[in-house]
Amino acid sequence: MIIRELNQQKSEATPTMLLLKLLTHIYLLLSSTPLASLQLPDDGHSSCLVTQLYHSMAQLSAEVEEIKQELQKFQTETVQTAGYISLQPPNKPCTVDTTGLVYMDTNYDQIMVCNGYHWKAAELQVPIAESCQQLYKFGYSKSGVYSLRETLNGTLYKTYCDMNGGWTLLMKINGNDTKLGFDDPLWTNKETLNSDALEDDESTKLVSYWTFLFTELRLGMKDKEITRWITLAYNSSSLYDLIADEEYRELMLGRDVWKSLISNSSLQIHCNKEGFNVEGKDSEHHAVRIGIIANENNDCNSTDSRLGFGGMGIACVGDENAPVNTCGNSAGCEADNGDVNIPVIGYIMAR
Template sequence: MLQTLFFLVLSLNAVSASHGIRGFAPKNKTSIGRAPRINHSCLTLALDPQFQPGIHSIQPSTSSSAFSTYCLADGWTLIMKVNGNSIKFTYDSSLWGDSQVYNPEKVDLDDTEAKLESYYTVPFDEVLLLLKTGETLNELVLDQPAASMKDLMSNDEHHPTDLGRSAWKTLVPDSSLQRNCNREGFNCRSELAGSRGRVRIGILGNNENNCKSADSWLGIGGFVGNQCLPGASNNTCGNVAACGADNGNKNIVSIGYVFVR
């Protein structure tokens, strides 16, 4: 775990500073020389000139008490961590639409899955996705306002983004997608039910010129019962692609970190 965390620290410091990731610190820190501050989100905490990235206490206006989360530079608030080797956060998991926490004490940037109270209490205008695949960490920022991530997810309504498939494919090294459909954003589903592809935050691909029966996805909270790639239904974060995908069949498992501000 320490080796993983050390690698993540180095990787985060190497990512572009344009989204406030540079300056990540692995230790539990609050403002130097003063008692821990309690604020509505990491964004308001970051207004303090003595603010340092790390684990902080926040208390959104909808919370009855303070809780801990991880704050990146420029005010990004951690809301969840998803490990693609687990089916805990598969697309149809009830955790996407409820107010239940999962491993709320696991607020550091390790590989342990967690859903924090910030998931359903922190309003935001932007979402930052960090996907760690092997020794590579990539990022993508989505413009999407919401009262909370729970609000965005709970009714299963598709909220589109317009980044394009090329941008999404940068999240996962050597990624692959079928060439059609390209439905992206939040709550992306095939039009046919059952084992067809779907992903909570990401993009879908299909070999046919529609979104009825997607066989590929990339992102966080994915599922597909893919006859072209048996066993891929156990992957929930990363990239699954088959049936004529542009870079061949893939079942790439990643660790996903979701931040908002």
């Protein structure tokens, strides 16, 4: 019966698999069935073979395990060999003999694999990393949405990765939106905002705001479809830890660096207080969570201009109906490039 079953499977099994199946069948049969009850062909050769195997069960078990290990090694080596990716289509059709052969289809940016019948696009699983920079080092070069594992408790979340160096998005701010202004509690809590809006212009706050450890920040502002960036070195366990306690933390980039984020930007000449949680002495005037504020007087008592992320305040003219500008540049009262109100899309990324 065993031999008959194996003969039926010959056409679709390798010799190694046939041998493994034969030994396994005999081993399992002899370990649970009395020898007298076996229905074997009535010839001396078969009876002798089974009798010998029956009296050497330990040896047979070891042989089965050894064959399993050899088969596993063979399969592993086959997979590794098939993992070589050619940039040219093979000069042979996809058949049973070319199963596992792969190549890169550069026309559609896909890896094609032969499944024994036809070429099929491979379904590749992206490794779960803790940062976009890790993915970048793995070889991923296409910017877009990826899943990361946050470092606090290992849960997965989606973010946008800028693969021009492997930057992880923490938040983005639409300057025309009332969300994420200076007084918005989202700056001081651990709640997300529009976490699925990763590739549009909606204001977004992600889990990475309070879980992502970084040594560099990348700040960008998009105005009229042009995005300008600045990068600064700063070590922190998270952006939340820099901002949520409301403490002022100084930066010394200089006003010209901040102004480079927006074309035709404008700031008053004095004060030039910059950093995180930036406020003047008068809370009714300009403030930013990240950026710079300025004044026409040689102090920071009544600031009338700002450039940054998470802003608030109106120009010195006291126009309470002035447009919302939670991210961008707002300036009045003798600013160096005149009165301006330029809301932008702001990006805060880290690595």
